[in-house]
Amino acid sequence: MTKKKLVIALAGNANVGKSVIFNYLTGLHQHIGNWPGKTVERAEGTLHFKGYTIDIVDLPGIYSLSTYSLEELVSRKYIAVERPDIVINIVDASVLERNLFFTLQLMELETPIIIALNQMDIAKKKGLEIDTEKLENLLGAPVIPTVAIKGTGIFQLLEKAIEVIEKRQIAKPIMVKYGEEVEERIDKVTSMVDQIQFWYPPRYVAIKLLEGDEEIAREVGKIDPQIVATAKEIADEIENLHGHSCPTVITSERYEAAGCIAREAQKLVPPKKPQVEERLHALTTHKIMGYPVMILSLLLVFYSIFTFGGYSSELLNNFFYGLKPHFASLFGTEIVRELVWGGLIEGVIAGVTIALPYILPFYVILYLLEDSGYLSRIAFLMDNVMHKIGLHGKAFIPLMLGYGCNVPACLGCRIMETERERLLAAFITTLVPCAARTVIILGLVGAFMGVQWALMLYILNLMVIFALGRIAFKILPGEPTALIMEMHDYRVPHLKTVLKQTWFRLAEFIKIAFPLIIVGSLAIKLAEVFGLLEPVANVLSPVTVTWLGLPAITGITLIFGVLRKELTLIMLATLFETTDFASVTGFGPVQMIVFTIVTMFYIPCIATIAALVKEFSWKKALFITVFEIVFAIIVGGVALRVLTLTGWF
Amino acid sequence: MERHNPKTLEIPLTALKDGETAILTSIKAGHGRGRGRGWGFEKRLMDMGLTPGTKVTVVKSALFHGPLEILVRGSRLALGRGMAERIFVERKK
Numbered sequence: 001m002t003k004k005k006l007v008i009a010l011a012g013n014a015n016v017g018k019s020v021i022f023n024y025l026t027g028l029h030q031h032i033g034n035w036p037g038k039t040v041e042r043a044e045g046t047l048h049f050k051g052y053t054i055d056i057v058d059l060p061g062i063y064s065l066s067t068y069s070l071e072e073l074v075s076r077k078y079i080a081v082e083r084p085d086i087v088i089n090i091v092d093a094s095v096l097e098r099n100l101f102f103t104l105q106l107m108e109l110e111t112p113i114i115i116a117l118n119q120m121d122i123a124k125k126k127g128l129e130i131d132t133e134k135l136e137n138l139l140g141a142p143v144i145p146t147v148a149i150k151g152t153g154i155f156q157l158l159e160k161a162i163e164v165i166e167k168r169q170i171a172k173p174i175m176v177k178y179g180e181e182v183e184e185r186i187d188k189v190t191s192m193v194d195q196i197q198f199w200y201p202p203r204y205v206a207i208k209l210l211e212g213d214e215e216i217a218r219e220v221g222k223i224d225p226q227i228v229a230t231a232k233e234i235a236d237e238i239e240n241l242h243g244h245s246c247p248t249v250i251t252s253e254r255y256e257a258a259g260c261i262a263r264e265a266q267k268l269v270p271p272k273k274p275q276v277e278e279r280l281h282a283l284t285t286h287k288i289m290g291y292p293v294m295i296l297s298l299l300l301v302f303y304s305i306f307t308f309g310g311y312s313s314e315l316l317n318n319f320f321y322g323l324k325p326h327f328a329s330l331f332g333t334e335i336v337r338e339l340v341w342g343g344l345i346e347g348v349i350a351g352v353t354i355a356l357p358y359i360l361p362f363y364v365i366l367y368l369l370e371d372s373g374y375l376s377r378i379a380f381l382m383d384n385v386m387h388k389i390g391l392h393g394k395a396f397i398p399l400m401l402g403y404g405c406n407v408p409a410c411l412g413c414r415i416m417e418t419e420r421e422r423l424l425a426a427f428i429t430t431l432v433p434c435a436a437r438t439v440i441i442l443g444l445v446g447a448f449m450g451v452q453w454a455l456m457l458y459i460l461n462l463m464v465i466f467a468l469g470r471i472a473f474k475i476l477p478g479e480p481t482a483l484i485m486e487m488h489d490y491r492v493p494h495l496k497t498v499l500k501q502t503w504f505r506l507a508e509f510i511k512i513a514f515p516l517i518i519v520g521s522l523a524i525k526l527a528e529v530f531g532l533l534e535p536v537a538n539v540l541s542p543v544t545v546t547w548l549g550l551p552a553i554t555g556i557t558l559i560f561g562v563l564r565k566e567l568t569l570i571m572l573a574t575l576f577e578t579t580d581f582a583s584v585t586g587f588g589p590v591q592m593i594v595f596t597i598v599t600m601f602y603i604p605c606i607a608t609i610a611a612l613v614k615e616f617s618w619k620k621a622l623f624i625t626v627f628e629i630v631f632a633i634i635v636g637g638v639a640l641r642v643l644t645l646t647g648w649f
Numbered sequence: 650m651e652r653h654n655p656k657t658l659e660i661p662l663t664a665l666k667d668g669e670t671a672i673l674t675s676i677k678a679g680h681g682r683g684r685g686r687g688w689g690f691e692k693r694l695m696d697m698g699l700t701p702g703t704k705v706t707v708v709k710s711a712l713f714h715g716p717l718e719i720l721v722r723g724s725r726l727a728l729g730r731g732m733a734e735r736i737f738v739e740r741k742k
Contacts, residue, residue, distance in 0.1 A: 064696035068689040095724045098698050244675070244701055247692065252700035259722065281725075287712050380727040384715040392729055393716065482729030483716050484693050489725075 006054045012090035014061030015488045017118045020148040020497045022058040035074045065105045067215045080200050085165050090116045093123035100258035104176050110201040114142040121147045127269045135265040140174040149494040176257045185234045192227045210235045211247040277490040284377045313357035320349045343522035351514045362404045363502040371493035383483050390473030392483040395425045402432030410611040420478040428469045430604040436565035445596050448582045513607035520563045520606045547637045568599045590643045594636045602632035662736040670706040671738035698722035
């Protein structure tokens with residue numbers, strides 16, 4: 001007997017518990033990559049069940065199947081062209097109508113489908129009672145109630161999926177019946193589309209042509225431009241009849257159909273007193289109180305991450321450097337030992353001491369906040385502020401991540417809708433002082449000059465972010481998007497899913513950052529071994545000494561800082577042979593400030609550059625890098641002159 | 650920005666008070682420097698359930714002309730103000 005293989009796709013809106021179900025089904029047998037040639041993530045996993053090897057494909061969370069976003073396009077093409085054996089449509093029972101709008105579109109794709117009616121517990125809390133049998137009849141497709149976070153119904157869901165596939169008993173799912181005038185015209189276009197070979201079902205193509213779908217119009221136009229032209233005329237007829245544009249009419253009627261089904265299948269008994277979730281929502285989005293709550297929560301988050309990170313990275317460092325003597329005895333010749341330890345191993349140590357103490361807890365908290373629903377509230381509160389730099393509220397999330405580490409922040413820019421916004425957000429994000437830069441700001445300026453000066457630097461940084469953000473927003477071609485975001489009900493996050501997401505993100509971070517950190521440290525070590533550092537520092541001295549007024553050796557530390565920003569401070573202590581920077585002649589308060597300003601802006605660290613390359617392109621990453629180097633040098637030099645001229649010190 | 654159309658009693662969504670409910674009449678894309686066409690915000694809004702004839706409740710708006718929180722078809726949405734200004738509604742009689 002040959003091994004039986006099946007492909008099941010998971011589809012549904014965002015935040016319906018899709019990834020929880022995906023995790024239940026596939027455990028750790030997951031693979032996260034990208035759709036070929038796209039920046040859209042593709043999660044896949046395998047599962048063995050009843051003698052089948054089942055490939056589960058988790059499609060992105062979307063609200064529609066049009067072509068306005070890459071996610072929608074990818075999903076629709078996948079379903080129509082690669083034809084999974086069945087699509088499991090995950091539906092949020094607590095927002096039935098909007099979810100069914102998506103279900104109806106899946107059905108128009110004429111794909112075998114079963115429905116997981118998820119978050120039944122939340123629906124119940126809201127006072128919604130859903131008659132699943134009725135829903136099943138109305139939709140003409142099997143409906144399995146589930147509570148994914150408790151694992152309820154997942155087994156039945158899988159059993160049902162197999163049963164439907166095995167029996168090939170694909171009950172003809174219902175089709176949306178549009179109004180008579182529209183239906184007539186859809187038929188007309190369908191009969192034309194019937195004549196040509198196309199990967200989507202004819203009726204679907206007809207509807208989409210009337211909706212003015214760009215991808216389908218383009219593809220059909222290649223085969224027979226006459227069809228597209230006729231469809232356009234027919235769409236105009238509908239517009240004249242209804243007084244609304246044809247896409248509006250079709251979307252409205254589809255929503256009406258979804259609404260009808262939802263109203264028939266559900267009964268609403270509103271709970272008497274407002275739920276805890278409701279009150280929490282009111283507080284966290286409150287016009288005034290929302291802000292202090294947000295600031296306190298974020299301070300708490302960062303304080304705990306930094307405390308934990310500082311403590312555990314020191315532990316790790318001590319542990320690794322404790323191994324050094326043992327290691328030294330393993331390698332004979334000095335130069336090999338230097339290269340292997342100083343280049344390779346220290347590179348790995350550098351990576352590990354960022355990844356485990358900072359990135360790991362960071363992702364855990366991030367996903368807890370996201371899954372619970374708080375991140376969307378923060379985006380709501382910050383929308384206004386972010387508009388000042390041409391972005392909308394969602395962009396605050398990567399920006400906020402940047403204060404921890406720029407790498408996840410750059411990757412986090414994926415939540416923005418268009419390529420332009422992604423680039424804008426990533427650019428600003430690289431200017432945010434991450435944990436490593438905070439070490440320098442607090443450890444140098446904060447410790448030797450007082451907290452007020454450190455605070456001034458943070459304010460300067462914010463001003464720069466706003467100024468550069470505004471300029472970039474004006475320069476970059478394209479138009480800004482605005483906030484359209486669902487704020488789903490608060491819920492208890494699913495810990496297992498959070499941990500799994502953290503694990504995959506951490507792996508991604510390691511894959512992006514480690515190779516470059518290691519190669520970078522090896523290169524610098526080679527330069528050091530061959531005595532190239534001092535000449536390089538001398539070459540840099542017109543900039544470092546003449547323009548910035550810093551000691552020449554800072555040139556060396558700035559080179560090291562490309563690997564990890566906090567190395568600039570560590571190297572400075574090594575080269576000055578003291579950690580009491582105040583005692584160093586030629587390194588007074590002015591130099592401290594200038595040095596810190598330069599390290600704050602001068603280049604994204606090597607791991608961030610790698611992330612930029614991955615998300616955008618070599619060219620864009622290089623441009624941002626060069627720009628920031630030039631910018632930091634200019635600002636540093638100006639600061640030196642302003643500080644000396646005003647005679648503050 | 651807030652243009653009142655005397656014939657149809659259409660008002661922008663932003664003219665509603667907190668807690669008020671109205672019926673959506675139209676979304677006006679392409680006004681004001683032709684913004685919004687490129688990324689298809691009109692279609693996105695409709696996909697989220699904001700179609701003509703739908704009941705929309707404004708729950709509140711954030712401080713200093715911030716985004717709006719609305720309820721539509723049982724879901725809670727956050728909408729940027731610039732966009733909300735181009736969504737027109739009619740108060741129920």
